Amino acid sequence: MTRKPPPEPRGGAAAQLKRGPWTPEEDDLLARYVAREGEGRWRTLPRRAGLLRCGKSCRLRWMNYLRPDIKRGPIAADEEDLILRLHRLLGNRWSLIAGRLPGRTDNEIKNYWNSHLSKKLIAQGIDPRTHRPLAAAGTSHSDAAAAAPAADKTPPVVEPSVTPPLPADPSPSSAVGDGGGDFAAMMSLDAEGFEGFGDQFQAVDAARSGFDLGCAMVDDDTFSSFLDSLINEDHFVDYFGDHKDADGQNDQGGAN
DNA sequence: AATCGTAGCAACCGCCGTACA
DNA sequence: TTGTACGGCGGTTGCTACGAT
Numbered sequence: 001m002t003r004k005p006p007p008e009p010r011g012g013a014a015a016q017l018k019r020g021p022w023t024p025e026e027d028d029l030l031a032r033y034v035a036r037e038g039e040g041r042w043r044t045l046p047r048r049a050g051l052l053r054c055g056k057s058c059r060l061r062w063m064n065y066l067r068p069d070i071k072r073g074p075i076a077a078d079e080e081d082l083i084l085r086l087h088r089l090l091g092n093r094w095s096l097i098a099g100r101l102p103g104r105t106d107n108e109i110k111n112y113w114n115s116h117l118s119k120k121l122i123a124q125g126i127d128p129r130t131h132r133p134l135a136a137a138g139t140s141h142s143d144a145a146a147a148a149p150a151a152d153k154t155p156p157v158v159e160p161s162v163t164p165p166l167p168a169d170p171s172p173s174s175a176v177g178d179g180g181g182d183f184a185a186m187m188s189l190d191a192e193g194f195e196g197f198g199d200q201f202q203a204v205d206a207a208r209s210g211f212d213l214g215c216a217m218v219d220d221d222t223f224s225s226f227l228d229s230l231i232n233e234d235h236f237v238d239y240f241g242d243h244k245d246a247d248g249q250n251d252q253g254g255a256n
Numbered sequence: 257a258a259t260c261g262t263a264g265c266a267a268c269c270g271c272c273g274t275a276c277a
Numbered sequence: 278t279t280g281t282a283c284g285g286c287g288g289t290t291g292c293t294a295c296g297a298t
Contacts, residue, residue, distance in 0.1 A: 021266070021292090043283065059284075060267070095286060110287075111265050 018052040022061055026051060030058055031066045064105045071103025075112055083109055084117065088131040 018026075033049035039062065042055035051058060064070075075083070079101055086097040094106035094113075101109065118128035127134050 019268080041283085054268095055283085056269090056285095057267075063285090064266080092287065106286075107266080114288095115264055 017054050019057070022065075026053070027061070027066055030062060034062055034066070060107075064107045069103055070105065075104075075116075079104065080112075080117065083113065084121075087113065087117075087128075091129075 022030075029049055029051055033045065033051075037048070042059040045051075045055055045058050046053045049058070053061075082101060083097060086100055090096050092110075094110040098104050098106040098109050113128075121128040121131070122134070125134050126132070
């Protein structure tokens with residue numbers, strides 16, 4: 001997909017900057033420069049690389065398209081399944097989700113979610129923001145499906161990124177807030193939460209908030225293992241496996 | 257064949273958190 | 278402690294392709 005440049009560049013220094021779709025020549029300049037000098041210092045990179053782009057644009061292009069480890073092609077069924085699991089756990093944390101899918105970018109996953117998965121969930125009667133049945137969210141299936149495009153642009157009912165709702169007992173989060181967080185308590189809370197699907201959301205919220213508030217006290221490996229343990233839960237397989245069976249298979253393949 | 261509507265996705269925008277002087 | 282620059286992130290835009298009518 002290409003994007004036509006805006007009719008007129010903005011004034012000042014920005015007037016010198018090129019916008020819109022990248023040309024192969026620009027890609028080549030950027031790729032060769034990063035290969036030679038490495039990533040970073042994006043603000044000054046365009047000038048050093050001889051590009052008439054802003055640093056942000058260069059970084060985005062590199063991260064989403066030029067990086068050598070980018071995996072091209074359709075999202076596989078197992079990748080889609082993982083995206084669904086991770087989104088249920090993490091919400092719209094596209095970069096975190098992308099971190100669990102080697103070769104996939106946050107932008108790609110975000111686009112795939114918005115164009116495929118959210119609609120798929122709605123068709124299955126699941127609220128793509130909360131992963132709860134739409135009926136429980138107070139919206140009928142057909143209504144929600146009809147309103148899907150608009151719903152995508154409304155603020156989420158559950159906003160996972162700022163201050164997720166906490167379980168009734170605030171002790172884990174308070175510990176986290178003190179900087180001495182109790183990751184073990186978070187984990188045990190999660191295990192209890194998985195006893196019931198409804199409670200699971202609370203558990204995930206708690207885990208999520210624990211991660212948000214206490215990254216410093218949970219190293220990456222620990223959280224990575226934690227995510228692995230969550231996304232391997234049989235509850236999820238049971239839940240989405242049924243829907244997937246009913247749906248036949250993922251609607252993948254339409255892209256490109 | 258022409259027109260319209262929708263899907264898909266690259267790219268942009270603006271905000272936020274962090275690092276550093 | 279404060280201000281600034283920078284990188285990163287999620288949300289949104291807008292263009293092209295394509296199918297339906």
